[in-house]
Each structure stands twice: as structure tokens, then as C-alpha cells.
Amino acid sequence: MMHNTLPEASEPMTAEKTAITLTDCGKTFADGTRALQPIDLAIAGGETVVLLGPSGCGKTTLLRIVAGLETPDAGGRVLFNGEDVTVRPIERREVGMVFQSYALFPNMSVRQNVAYGLKVRRVPREELTRRVDDALEMMQIAELAERRIGQLSGGQRQRVALARAIAVRPRILLLDEPLTALDALLRDRLRVEIDSLLRGLGITAVYVTHDQAEAMALGDRVVVMSAGQIEQIGPPRDIYHAPATDFVADFIGTVxxxxxxxxxxxxxxxxxxxxxxxxxxxxxxxxxxxxxxxxxxxxxxxxxxxxxxxxxxxxxxxxxxxxxxxxxxxxxxxxxxxxxxxxxxxxxxxxxxxx
Ligand SMILES: Nc1ncnc2c1ncn2[C@@H]1O[C@H](COP(=O)(O)OP(=O)(O)O)[C@@H](O)[C@H]1O
Ligand SMILES: [Mg+2]
The missing domain is CATH 2.40.50.140 (Nucleic acid-binding proteins)
Incomplete structure (x- = not known):
């Protein structure tokens, strides 16, 4: 059963920022696929870290380990603010997730979708309404509240998914290629909004993309991955101007x-x-x-x-x-x-x- 361990309404949204520490997090799937070599990664509270790399290099697997949707191989550990959450299931990790595929309930209205996580957590009605309204406002979709998901464009759907993720006031926001399905113009606009959203909330965020321009624009730090390993971790400018490996030099921009x-x-x-x-x-x-x-x-x-x-x-x-x-x-x-x-x-x- 899920508990309402989220902050009360009167508390600021990010009372305490959550640092993430991964140690020795490898992942071998049941069929023998070695998706991740044992990885160490420390993310500061409030930081936006982008996992960047080509398709199949292990980005989603790493994100799912942070989310609690996968467990790392034996020896791997996931800590939130120093507390071991390695075996804690996703519903008790207080993470919000946004996927490329939106993953919305098609037969519900926008409002019902955004309210869903709050209902599951038994947030009282008045509080729930206020939080949903806040989230809709923040994503500038208040006027779409009563629409069904099927009546929305791709960009609007992703706004709903973002509103749903932030409505539960997660400790950590995890985004897996949220803009990949959108056309270039929308992608640029929503990227700018996600950037100001993350900064406004001051929330710890892990953002997965294979798009280097997106990574450069959003990340406080970028983690470049290849073949299940971390090639380089650093601020975007370092990654671009001083690539640590040939792989990074070739993957980021043209050299x-x-x-x-x-x-x-x-x-x-x-x-x-x-x-x-x-x-x-x-x-x-x-x-x-x-x-x-x-x-x-x-x-x-x-x-x-x-x-x-x-x-x-x-x-x-x-x-x-x-x-x-x-x-x-x-x-x-x-x-x-x-x-x-x-x-x-x-x-x-x-x-x-x-x-
Ligand atoms: N459930 C699974 N079972 C077996 N192999 C998987 C599974 N999920 C992912 N993989 C494999 O693990 C590797 C990393 O996948 P993934 O983390 O999804 O990469 P990315 O998100 O960077 O594209 C790929 O080779 C992929 O095919
Ligand atoms: Mg992926």
C-alpha cells in the first residue's frame, strides 16, 4: 500500500533537495545482455544531469535504476541523500517520470490524468484540486483541462505528462527522451520551458537524450555514455571544448x-x-x-x-x-x-x- 509521504501543502515544493548517489550500478538482463558496466555517479541536490549517448548505450536502463523500475546487479547501490533505496520500489521513491511515449490514460481528461497520482496517494480533494490547477497553470494547459487525451497534439500531451509528473511533488524528476517524438519547432519551445521549469522548481532531475544540442542546452552537467559505460562527466562547455575521449569528440558536434x-x-x-x-x-x-x-x-x-x-x-x-x-x-x-x-x-x- 502506498503512503502519503509527500510534503504538506504549506511546505515549499522542494523543502529538501535530493542528492543521488549510484555506486557500482551495473545491469545484466536475464537474457545475458550487459546493458551497463558497473557505474559510479553522484548527482547533487537540485542539479539537472543529462545522460547523453547513442541508442542502446544504456541511458534508459540507468534511469530505470534510479526510478526503481530495475534493480542493479549484485553489489550496486542507489542512495537518495545518503539513504539506501536500492530495493525500494518505485511507488515509494517519490520520483516523477516523463517518457517519450507520454504514457497517459487515453480515456481520461487532462485533469483526471494530472490528478491520478494524487488520487492514488489519497491527497484530500481540496488540496488535490489546488495542486492540479497549479500544475496545469505551470505547463500552460489550464484551458485544456476538460479535454480528452485523444483530442490533443503531441506537444500538448507532453505538457500533460509533465504536469502529471510535477503534481505529485516528487523529490526527483526523471525524463526519458521527452521531446524526441515532437517536431523541431515544438521541441525547441518545450525544451526552453522544461529548462525554466526545472530551474523554477529547483528539483533534482535526470534527463535522458541522444540529442547533443538538447543535452548542451539543459544540463548543469552532461554524462556522455557509450556501450554501457560513462565516457565523460562535465559541464556542457567542458564536454564540447575538451572532450576526454575520441568517442566524445566525435559524438558531440563535428570535429x-x-x-x-x-x-x-x-x-x-x-x-x-x-x-x-x-x-x-x-x-x-x-x-x-x-x-x-x-x-x-x-x-x-x-x-x-x-x-x-x-x-x-x-x-x-x-x-x-x-x-x-x-x-x-x-x-x-x-x-x-x-x-x-x-x-x-x-x-x-x-x-x-x-x-
Ligand atoms: N529488458 C531487457 N532485456 C534485455 N535487454 C535489454 C532490456 N532492456 C534493454 N536491453 C538492452 O540493453 C541495452 C541498453 O538499452 P537501453 O538502456 O534501453 O539503451 P538506451 O536508452 O541508451 O537506448 C540495449 O542493448 C538494449 O537492447
Ligand atoms: Mg532509451
Missing amino acids: NRVPAAALAGWGDEVDGAVLFRPEDAEIVSGEGAHLRGRVASSLFLGDRTRLVLESDGLLPVVVDTRRRETIRIGEEIGIRLKPGHLIPLPSAGREGQTC
Whole structure:
């Protein structure tokens, strides 16, 4: 039986922020699939952490271990504020969840969906009504309260799912690719709203996505995963500018690798390869180019144009430019790298990282 262990109405929504500690959390499924290698992860109270990685790398499994929907392999432990909750079932963990698939009750109204968790917890009627109204207001769907789920767009459904998750005032909010099913414009708008929602609530949140732009925009810290392992944990800027492994460098954004020997004037000073982002090379006319090449393709992206350069004996190099004049395919141009903007060479990377 479930207990109403949630804060009273008079208490602030986040009386105490919940830190999450995972130690040695691996997961091997019954069929032998090793979804997670033993993982350690510490999430501070009130922090938003994004789990980022390609499909199948173990993000959902890790989230479900935090939720209490999966138990880690023997030896793994899950702590909330230092308290061991490893064997505590989901309904007693006080977590709110939002999925890509909404998971709403199709035959209930919006209001009934949002009220559901409160009813289960036997929250008194008046209090329940107030909390539902608050949650609907927060997600800007008050005017949809009496609609059935079937009458809503995808974006509206996800707002309902978010309202339902926050109405129970969880200690922790867990979101599994909540925007993946939406079109690009809606995705951007709702992402901004989720960001301000999480900041407004000050709640501890774990957000799963395979979309690096989403991860960069939302995460206080990003956990990059590959093949059931953590590749790197850090603030978005660190992940982007100083990837710890080759996997991270390649997964986040676009990165060029050019042998130092191919760069005019660099061969003697730098060994091996030089790594840089498309936006950290500038096009130079005449003198001063580190590298010259032919424009193989040109893609106008509105705020910038993405060029692919080909040089003999090198892999194609991707360069972004904000110049307005058209650069023609076949044209020969030079680029200059900004030395302060090179990506430090990742450490060799871990063995056998494919995903
Ligand atoms: N219940 C299950 N039984 C067996 N294998 C599973 C199960 N759930 C997930 N997996 C496998 O575990 C790996 C990680 O899955 P998942 O955590 O869903 O990855 P992600 O969310 O990053 O896409 C995948 O290889 C997946 O096929
Ligand atoms: Mg998943």
C-alpha cells in the first residue's frame, strides 16, 4: 500500500533537495545482455544531469535504476541523500517520470490524468484540486483541462505528462527522451520551458537524450555514455571544448582531425594531429592560411554556411563561415585555425568503445 509521504501543502515544493548517489550500478538482463558496466555517479541536490549517448548505450536502463523500475546487479547501490533505496520500489521513491511515449490514460481528461497520482496517494480533494490547477497553470494547459487525451497534439500531451509528473511533488524528476517524438519547432519551445521549469522548481532531475544540442542546452552537467559505460562527466562547455575521449569528440558536434604536418608552419612544433571545430577555422584570402583546399560542398544554414574542403591526401575538412558572399563549389580557399581554440587531444580513449 502506498503512503502519503509527500510534503504538506504549506511546505515549499522542494523543502529538501535530493542528492543521488549510484555506486557500482551495473545491469545484466536475464537474457545475458550487459546493458551497463558497473557505474559510479553522484548527482547533487537540485542539479539537472543529462545522460547523453547513442541508442542502446544504456541511458534508459540507468534511469530505470534510479526510478526503481530495475534493480542493479549484485553489489550496486542507489542512495537518495545518503539513504539506501536500492530495493525500494518505485511507488515509494517519490520520483516523477516523463517518457517519450507520454504514457497517459487515453480515456481520461487532462485533469483526471494530472490528478491520478494524487488520487492514488489519497491527497484530500481540496488540496488535490489546488495542486492540479497549479500544475496545469505551470505547463500552460489550464484551458485544456476538460479535454480528452485523444483530442490533443503531441506537444500538448507532453505538457500533460509533465504536469502529471510535477503534481505529485516528487523529490526527483526523471525524463526519458521527452521531446524526441515532437517536431523541431515544438521541441525547441518545450525544451526552453522544461529548462525554466526545472530551474523554477529547483528539483533534482535526470534527463535522458541522444540529442547533443538538447543535452548542451539543459544540463548543469552532461554524462556522455557509450556501450554501457560513462565516457565523460562535465559541464556542457567542458564536454564540447575538451572532450576526454575520441568517442566524445566525435559524438558531440563535428570535429576535424588534420595531421599537424599538413598545416603550413605547424609541422615542427606539434606532433600528431590537430583537432578543431568547424566554427574555429576562419577563411583567409591570400597569405596566412594554415591549410588550402577546394570547396567540395556548400550548405547554407541561415546563420552560417557549412563548407566541406578537400585537400590532397587529407580527409575532408568541415568549416563554418558567417561570410555573406557566396563561395563557389570548386573554388580554392585557405583557412586559418585559431590556436587558442584547438581541442586538446583526447586521451587514447577506452578500449573497445563502439556502440
Ligand atoms: N529488458 C531487457 N532485456 C534485455 N535487454 C535489454 C532490456 N532492456 C534493454 N536491453 C538492452 O540493453 C541495452 C541498453 O538499452 P537501453 O538502456 O534501453 O539503451 P538506451 O536508452 O541508451 O537506448 C540495449 O542493448 C538494449 O537492447
Ligand atoms: Mg532509451
